[in-house]
Amino acid sequence: MPKSKRNRPVTLSKTKKKGREHKEAIVNAIRHAAENYSSVYVFSFENMRNLKFKEFREQLKSTSRFFLGSNKVMQVSLGRSAADEITPGIHKVSKLLRGDTGICFTNLPKEEVERLFNEYEEYDFARTGSMATEKVELKEGHLEQFTHEMEPFLRKQGMPVRLNKGNVELVSDFVVCEEGKPLSPESARILRLLGIKMATFRVHLIARWNPEELELYIEKPDDSDVESA
Structure with a gap:
């Protein structure tokens, strides 16, 4: 040069x-x-x-x-x-x-x-404020991916959960995020727990x-x- x-x-x-x-x-x-x-x-x-x-x-x-x-x-x-x-x-x-x-x-x-x-x-977990790339919805029933110790934390994230015979149970369908909408702090945490990478x-x-x-x-x-x- x-x-x-x-x-x-x-x-x-x-x-x-x-x-x-x-x-x-x-x-x-x-x-x-x-x-x-x-x-x-x-x-x-x-x-x-x-x-x-x-x-x-x-x-x-x-x-x-x-x-x-x-x-x-x-x-x-x-x-x-x-x-x-x-x-x-x-x-x-x-x-x-x-x-x-x-x-x-x-x-x-x-x-x-x-x-x-x-x-x-490189794919990674999305952060708060990022746009969701897909709709993620959890169906009512047993959430086998979560242990009973996590139930209080999940409730704090707004999930309608309870313990049923030591298992975490979702008492109604729950939408974690909607495609094209910004992620809340709670949604970002749940997606990380689910292992879903959107970024x-x-x-x-x-x-x-x-x-x-x-x-x-x-x-x-x-x-x-x-x-x-």
């Missing part, structure tokens, strides 16, 4: 000393990566799971470097315009950093990066950049939507 201008001083005001030092470390790390990798990818994510993402990142550790966090800090690191960009043209990447996004510096071939991102997905952690490519071109995988956001530093 072209020679970097990463030694240019950057002002990160209104932060405590520890916070400023942390942000400056991120700025330096991003600028160092811009010098040492051939391409930059902007990606978005949904249903982020830190442990799952760490595993994904570890798979590419030898060839790539990922950055997540404050979009503003990442924008400042790369440069927000042609006047302050660290490498010619890389400010175009900054304009794509909004919402739940991150950047990946890599030396992998384009086809390999696209395959890895497009194929990656899918995915990463989506937004754009690929190198000194020769910027390739968009989705529609480019308006410049006015980009967060200011």
Whole structure:
């Protein structure tokens, strides 16, 4: 990649000393990566799971470097315009950093990066507020998946249960969640107990950049939507 201008001083005001030092470390790390990798990818994510993402990142550790966090800090690191960009043209990447996004510096071939991102997905239990992907209803009768010790806890989750000869019994049909509606804290807990996973952690490519071109995988956001530093 072209020679970097990463030694240019950057002002990160209104932060405590520890916070400023942390942000400056991120700025330096991003600028160092811009010098040492051939391409930059902007990606978005949904249903982020830190442990799952760490595993994904570890798979590419030898060839790539990922950055997540404050979009503003990442924008400042790369440069927000042609006047302050660290490498010619890389400010175009900054304009794509909004919402739940991150950047990946890599030396992998384009086809390999696209395959890895497009194929990656991990299922997990949905959290409170997530949209239910299906209707889950429990029918009246014996709930063999629950032990008698769990009966008080299930009642606290709003389930109409009782103990019948040491067994947990549902006294009437009970709807845990409705498809397309947000999960309550109680619904999320019950789904976890039932082993039903409704959240899918995915990463989506937004754009690929190198000194020769910027390739968009989705529609480019308006410049006015980009967060200011």
